[in-house]
Amino acid sequence: MPQVTVTIDGKQYRMACDEGQEQHLIGLASRFDRYVSHLKESFGEIGDSRLTVMAGIMIMDEMAELQNRVQRLEEEVEASREERDHALRRNTQEDAAVGDALVVLAERMEHLAQRLGSSA
Template sequence: MPEVNVEINGRKYRMACEEGQQKRLIGLAERFNDHVEQLKGAVGEIGDNRLTVMAGIAVVDELAEAERRIKALETEVLVLTRAGQEVAAEIEALEASFAARLSDAARLIEGVAETLDDTAPIPQN
């Protein structure tokens, strides 16, 4: 199993990961370290453990907010999908109604044309 070295709050940590996940783990550690550094800038030196716990809680808070937004978007997608299906059904019904009326109109026009053919004198040359 490959190992990578990451740095959090100025300390190096050796971590194992699955093959091919080295860059991802390093990137995640860098993002977490950014949170630690931001908190350190905001609250000052409060001790490594406390600072790391606060950064962890901040990251979990962001994750919880992202999960809430994802759930809201999934609900919105479901509502929009249902609305789209309803609109599609309405369009199909309107198309069927239009086709039926067009067919009725064509029959009426054919009937009028037949009547005119039957009653109109044929011109003789």
């Protein structure tokens, strides 16, 4: 199993990951380090544990916002699908009604043509 070394708040950590995930893990650690650095700049030296907890809570807050956004988008997609399906059913019904009307009209025209042909 591959291992990478990541740096968070100036400290190095050796971590294992799945094959091919090395760069992904390094990128995640780098993003997390930015959160910790931001908090450290905002609050100063408040302890590694507190910085880590605060960074974790910030990330969870962002994740919750993104999950809510995804849920709203999924609901919008579902509503759009339902509208589309309703429109398709309505169009199918309208097409059937138009088809029925055309059949009736064709029958009437044939009947009129027969009447005109027999009277001539």
